[in-house]
Amino acid sequence: MFSNKAWLYYAGSLGLLAAAITLGLFYSSVTVPVPHIVHIILDKTIGFHLLDDVPSNQYSIIWEIRLPRVLLALCVGASLALAGAAFQGLLRNPLADPYTIGVSSGAALGAVFVIFFQLTIVGLGAFTLPAVSIVSGFLTLMLVFGLVKLSSRSLAIETIILAGIIVSAFIGSIISLIISLGSQDEMTQIIYWLYGSVGMRGWSYVQLIVPFLIIGSVMLVTRYRDLNALALGEEAAGHIGVNVGRGKVFILGGASLLTGAAVAVSGTIGFVGLVIPHLVRLVTGPDHRHVLPISMIIGGAFLIFADITARTIIAPKELPIGVITALIGAPMFAFLLIRNRIGKGKKLA
């Protein structure tokens, strides 16, 4: 089914992910030996006892704190990278990413709303948070598209980004408005949440994102042929047999689902969806059959590494993870923008 080269991509990216997970569990102020980590995970998951003398405090460090943190970073990274790859493919726009086109801000507004007003929609329970985030993210996307349609006929690269920034700025001010209505304490908490973090969330947040990650990734990964065809443009894709309308609904829906859920559990972590698909395409080429799944794997690994950096670089204090991704992502965004201009959209890896 795959060429040898493709197997190599998957093996390499999975190896990187395994390394990231191991390092994420191992590397911290309190060192837990790797055999202990393996023992704890095996014990907790399948009840298998590898070793005998593992102290119980290590149990709670690994199982209650580090593992959910690593898995959350994995899920969020995978979601954002996949959503970014899908947005880029659909919009034929190498600069598209949940953050740059405003979906993240929209989802954040929904999340802030839920958190600040302590909303719970009957029947959804804890899923109120991701559900509201997803819906507000999707509505924001529609708003951005509406703005683009009104301002120019084509979905030009720069116009989409510009519309995304306009909408983001507007939504940012609404969020600021909501925050300033609250107490000093709430303000700090929400601002910190907005910068993005996967720490101190626990298993409940992992449970919140996993269903959406599964549904969203199935919706997108199965559409890889449509995304490839859309490289020709929507009209030409239709001519070779793509049901463009249905494809767009699936892709935008899936990407919004992933973005909304990711923002709901971790705040706005920018540029993952921009950087990762680019790096992946440099290696695998533009075929979405590989770009989508490998972006997920690498995105997950990347965010675990980013999280490790965030919590160790100024230890014992923690940086928001969004700071790390933005420090890497924003210059990359600028670089791509410049290259895009120079190459007139030609040399987009």
Add this chain to the structure above:
Amino acid sequence: MNITGLSGGYGGPPIIESMNLHIKQGEFFGLLGPNGSGKTTLFKLVSGSLKPETGDVSLQGASLLTMSPVQRARKIAVLTQETNVSFDFTVEEVIRLGRYAFQKGLFKMLSREDRALIDEIMALTDTERFRDTSFFRLSGGEKQRVLLAKALVQEPEVLLLDEPTNHLDIRHTFDMLNVLKERQKTQGLTVFAILHDLNIAALYCDRVGLIHEGKLQETGPVDIMRRSERLSSIYGVETWTQSHPTLPRPQLLMNPKKQDESVISLHESVTVEADRNLVKISSPKPLRTISNGVAGEGIQWIRHIANFHVDKQYSSRTPEADMKAWLEKRSLPVEQSIGLMTAVKTEMAVIRKETINGIAFTAVVTAGTGNAVDITYDGPELEREKIGTINTFLAVDANLTDGALVNACMSAVEAKVQALRDEDVRDPQTGTPATSTSTDALVIAATQQGKRTPYAGSGTPVGRGIGRIVYEATKEAVRADRRWKETHA
């Protein structure tokens, strides 16, 4: 393919209104029309990019409008003017996209048959060379070939083309259309093409339709393009129709706004110089000519006519090349010159400038009659001398159509025959009155000034003038030739 009662547009008033069109299986149909005539809208309605308001498009009875995109893509492929491919796909990956509608199974993989077909089409379109090259790196013409390959791997029954050769040079245009024509012949492919270039359309289409303001004005074989008034009114540009020199197809010529309005006086501006090497006639403005010269034959625009003196023994297998060399030696531009040759002494050329019935004429005749022939002789083939010929040049200050140029030839020849008869020139072999020599040449030149006239026969002032001046000049030239022969006998 049947288009019935099709109307549609972009929300506002329909751009295409109740259109009916039948395209036969296996034909190359060209849709022609000016910008904004609705060509592209019709194209979008047919290709499914735009939903029609009313009407139907059907293929062999099956409506295309109700088909799913996949079903439609198995029957119809589309090639447009320019498609940008985002991301760095290779040529082969782009071509493979054409098999989208055919991939089956859970993983939608390409089958061995798919791959064989892709290879075959890549060979056909000469795209194998850049199989693994990035699509971006190709030139415009190469890109279009790749996109053509993508369309052909769809194995369509109908191929829709929207100005596919718009940005291509002549070679790439012809390459592409030749492939399509070949495909039409071998696979029975039906081609429905919007073509911008009327002459290309005339060369490749079996039938054409002229669309204007959302309505089909005419449909029929390419010969309907000969209705130049129709084209002129639709496009708002003066067009002339000509026949292709080697193919039974029309070609169009367009008139720019009048450029050269300068008027010349035939007698003053057109100079005639005769010496012992040649008679040279030069005009500051190109003259419309019809001739059987060694160089510059047929209907041309010419500024110089050179009648070279050659030796009696001259005999060459390559008279055209010799003529070219002689013209070049005299700094006469070959492309704007007519070259004639004669063994007669060119300094004895008869030059006449006359105004008859208010029309200016110039006639230059060199005559030798040693080779005079009675065209009506029907005996066995005779051994004839090759020297001695009558070269007639006749310029008239008139605006003649191509037909009038032929008329003028007739008038000039009739006058020459009468002159030979009145001078009692005889065919030395048969003793009967001669009608010409065996190698006569004729050049008619018109200034194309004044009102355009389609006639120059004996019933018109132009024709009668030609008759008179050619008759007199020929007689004088024959007499001069005789005198020279008598004195040099």
